[in-house]
Amino acid sequence: MKTYHEMFTDLKMRKEAALMPFIVIGDPDFKTSLEIAKTLINNGADALEIGFPFSDPIADGATIQEADTRALKNGITVDKCFKFLRKLRKFTPIPIGLLVYYNLIYQRGVEKFYKDTMKAGVNSILIADLPPEEAEEALKASKKYNIDQIFIIAPTTSNKRLKMISKHASGFHYLVSVMGVTGARKEVKKSTLTFIKRVKENGKLPVMVGFGISKPSHIKEITKAGADGAIVGSAIIDIIAKNLDKREKILEEIARFTKKMKKATRRP
Numbered sequence: 506m507k508t509y510h511e512m513f514t515d516l517k518m519r520k521e522a523a524l525m526p527f528i529v530i531g532d533p534d535f536k537t538s539l540e541i542a543k544t545l546i547n548n549g550a551d552a553l554e555i556g557f558p559f560s561d562p563i564a565d566g567a568t569i570q571e572a573d574t575r576a577l578k579n580g581i582t583v584d585k586c587f588k589f590l591r592k593l594r595k596f597t598p599i600p601i602g603l604l605v606y607y608n609l610i611y612q613r614g615v616e617k618f619y620k621d622t623m624k625a626g627v628n629s630i631l632i633a634d635l636p637p638e639e640a641e642e643a644l645k646a647s648k649k650y651n652i653d654q655i656f657i658i659a660p661t662t663s664n665k666r667l668k669m670i671s672k673h674a675s676g677f678h679y680l681v682s683v684m685g686v687t688g689a690r691k692e693v694k695k696s697t698l699t700f701i702k703r704v705k706e707n708g709k710l711p712v713m714v715g716f717g718i719s720k721p722s723h724i725k726e727i728t729k730a731g732a733d734g735a736i737v738g739s740a741i742i743d744i745i746a747k748n749l750d751k752r753e754k755i756l757e758e759i760a761r762f763t764k765k766m767k768k769a770t771r772r773p
């Protein structure tokens with residue numbers, strides 16, 4: 506199993522930024538989502554961010570909300586999510602990060618959740634709705650089980666707060682490109698580029714940018730501004746949603762899209 510640090514070091518030598526696609530377990534169904542994860546890896550993903558479906562995903566826009574609904578309708582539970590992760594880890598050594606809402610962790614018990622995460626060979630956890638001020642118990646478990654705790658940094662995060670987050674975070678900084686919810690966007694704002702520079706100057710970890718990244722040109726813009734990689738969720742899930750009645754097309758189109766996005770991570 507590869508650490509984030511090893512991944513970023515390897516990529517630096519190859520003059521590439523990291524491509525980290527995001528999918529929801531069980532969307533459109535358990536088996537297909539595992540095939541999708543493998544397709545992402547086979548076509549250039551450097552790491553994966555894996556979402557546990559949740560009924561009230563407050564940080565998510567319509568695309569991911571609907572993915573969560575599809576997965577929950579398929580009967581995906583937290584136990585099934587861990588089963589998925591164990592299968593995925595057998596397939597690949599690349600870093601795998603979880604995206605979860607705190608309720609799912611709280612329900613299982615913080616200690617047990619982190620232990621299961623460790624046993625599944627997962628690298629990191631990002632809890633979408635848990636600020637660092639309230640993360641004491643989670644941080645304790647993350648240290649005990651050697652899981653990187655990822656925290657979100659938003660455009661409104663002050664440098665002072667960024668330093669506080671830097672004290673607790675490991676793995677990478679998750680820079681949210683814009684205020685708002687997840688969802689593919691047409692453009693990268695100029696303000697996002699200056700924000701990336703600010704986090705590079707004031708943070709301590711490699712910077713991954715997410716929220717809205719949906720085209721190769723977006724990846725080029727953010728990496729030129731200093732980002733170490735991109736997290737791409739909704740643009741991939743839109744492909745799933747569009748092809749629900751012709752599932753063989755899902756893998757085909759995701760393969761094509763991933764290759765195109767990975768190509769854009771090469772630094773000139």
Ligand SMILES: O=P(O)(O)OC[C@@H](O)[C@@H](O)c1c[nH]c2ccccc12
Pocket residue numbers: 527554556564565569604633657686687688689715716717718736737738739740
């Ligand atoms: O979907 P987008 O706009 O490409 O953004 C990445 C995103 O999907 C993923 O990182 C994510 C999904 N749900 C979240 C909730 C909070 C923070 C991040 C996320």
